[in-house]
Amino acid sequence: MVDLTPIYISAGDGGDGRISFLRTRYQQKGGPDGGDGGKGGSVILRADQNVQTLRDFSGKKKIEAKNGQTGGAYKQHGKDMEDVYVRLPVGTAVWRSIADFEPMRERRMYTIDEEGERKEWKRTGRDDGGKVRSHILTPTKRAGTTKMFSYHGSEVEAEFVTELLHHDDERVIARGGYGGRGNFQFRSSSHTTPRDAETGESAEKGLFFFELQSLADVGLVGFPNIGKSTLLSVLTNASPQVANYPFTTLEPNLGILQFDGKKAEERDSYVVADIPGIIEGASEGKGLGIAFLRHIERCRVLVIVLALDEYAYMEQDSEQIVQHLEEQYRQVEHELDVYEKASEQELEKQGTNHVPLSEKQRIIVLGKADLLSDEQKQHVASAFHSTPRAFFISGKTLEGIATLKNKLHEMLRSS
Ligand SMILES: Nc1nc2c(ncn2[C@@H]2O[C@H](COP(=O)(O)OP(=O)(O)OP(=O)(O)O)[C@@H](O)[C@H]2O)c(=O)[nH]1
Ligand SMILES: [Mg+2]
Known part of the structure; x- marks a missing residue:
């Protein structure tokens, strides 16, 4: 785009x-x-x-x-x-x-x-x-x-x-x-x-x-401190700063996601960006404000990363974990929606042809899966059962990373 x-x-x-x-x-x-x-x-x-x-x-x-x-x-x-x-x-x-x-x-x-x-x-x-x-x-x-x-x-x-x-x-x-x-x-x-x-x-x-030019083919989106930069480092050649506190990333890091294959048409490379953390009220300027939402606008495919921090996974029961993840998902979508409505009016006035955020292809991943017990995982899996394309990943054990790569490859090739 x-x-x-x-x-x-x-x-x-x-x-x-x-x-x-x-x-x-x-x-x-x-x-x-x-x-x-x-x-x-x-x-x-x-x-x-x-x-x-x-x-x-x-x-x-x-x-x-x-x-x-x-x-x-x-x-x-x-x-x-x-x-x-x-x-x-x-x-x-x-x-x-x-x-x-x-x-x-x-x-x-x-x-x-x-x-x-x-x-x-x-x-x-x-x-x-x-x-x-x-x-x-x-x-x-x-x-x-x-x-x-x-x-x-x-x-x-x-x-x-x-x-x-x-x-x-x-x-x-x-x-x-x-x-x-x-x-x-x-x-x-x-x-x-x-x-x-x-x-x-x-x-x-x-x-x-x-x-x-587009910022990136793929943008990794989600709350602060949920492992976006870690995910970028396992998907691509990038080694961004990773730390256990929110807003470690203030400007997107870019990395190259490489697909190897025997045939030429299977080989491809794409740019992936981790977008600084989204928070409630960001579309009204809270936290890093709308600057990061504009970064999102410059990505073709979005990967929405949902996860809690390790204490939350340790201290809370399955029900609470599900609630928190659902709430996080709702908030991320809400911020994207609010931003989109506001920018739509502006775009309409000026007649720009832009792909709206809601029309962008997206994948939802449940991150830090290594921190969940089998029982917690089952609960989360059934709660997100109907969310299209939601699955577990871990930047630590690499669970789900191959699946994520394959899905991205399919989407990027077809878009
Ligand atoms: N156990 C576990 N910890 C993870 C995983 N991914 C990230 N972390 C940890 O979570 C913390 C935050 O990771 P980052 O990758 O910096 O998170 P981020 O989403 O980029 O954070 P901001 O840039 O601050 O928005 C770090 O302490 C990571 O080591 C994971 O898959 N499993
Ligand atoms: Mg980061």
Whole structure:
């Protein structure tokens, strides 16, 4: 599942240099005094871990920075314009349409003749007035690749531009133009009344695609301290921190679940994430709040892990254990429901096509099964008899892990 949004981005052009001559009471036509143009704003992308989806952009068509101001008389410098910052989720890839990109155009010379007609020409000679600066983006594996996107019913070829992989990563995505120099700057002993100045650079503009990859194929979901990270470590190559207290995991850990097989089509690998613990009221911002629910939204398949801590298993009778597990299950589903209803309204408003949480495939596992006596297990098994796909697992003895892997493989292959 991919969250994708096309967007037109334009940086601000540099302001033109001014053509002007000093006029005073005594001097009808004095020396040149046209000021330089101001710099146009750039558009800068910034990764923000508090943003989880691209839905802020789904109703939007354009992001624009302002053009720099034209230079003024009396050698006044035109105003520089501010850069525009765009906050995107960590993990956003950015692509740019090849056909719809206008690169930066260097400064040119211009003049305005007696009839008020403007003429432009390319500057010659050596000075840095017209130099086009190159702009550097961090190279990644995808550098140099292209991809087709559909845009208003047609197919658009886009090239990979950059990827925001860490919180606070920043990339200039469209550079604003530098201002042109005013005619004051072109005066010389042989050229005392220059009637020409520079245009500003015209800025980068183009059609871009923001693409947010899924966080993971599988998300492990459940209350704090119930063994999600332990499960991740036995399913995948990951070795996340495991500890006997709640909220050990604050950001999802990712691991690769590998399926080996004799035939090529049996071999596969998937990304699994353990999601920070869910608690009652999380959908209203309690605990880690809704940030983790947004992580869940970026998983294809959910594994809901239900378990109690070892003291609860030791001290309580079967009936109480069943009650607690059922209550936990109810609460997890409740939090997912509340979050989904809230986000649905928002999504509807903006017309994003998103797979709702309730339509995601899910598996329910009863964790820490090694801590249950046979009698307790029987009770729990009969209570969860009608819950689809519920079964015991243990990250310690590996009970049920092979079953879980097989079920995941089936689901992932078919979805
Ligand atoms: N006996 C037993 N203990 C387990 C099992 N899985 C996890 N534990 C223990 O339960 C405690 C919590 O395990 P974690 O894997 O850190 O749990 P978590 O769900 O990731 O916890 P948070 O990140 O805090 O939400 C640790 O002390 C683990 O050793 C299991 O299958 N059996
Ligand atoms: Mg954890």
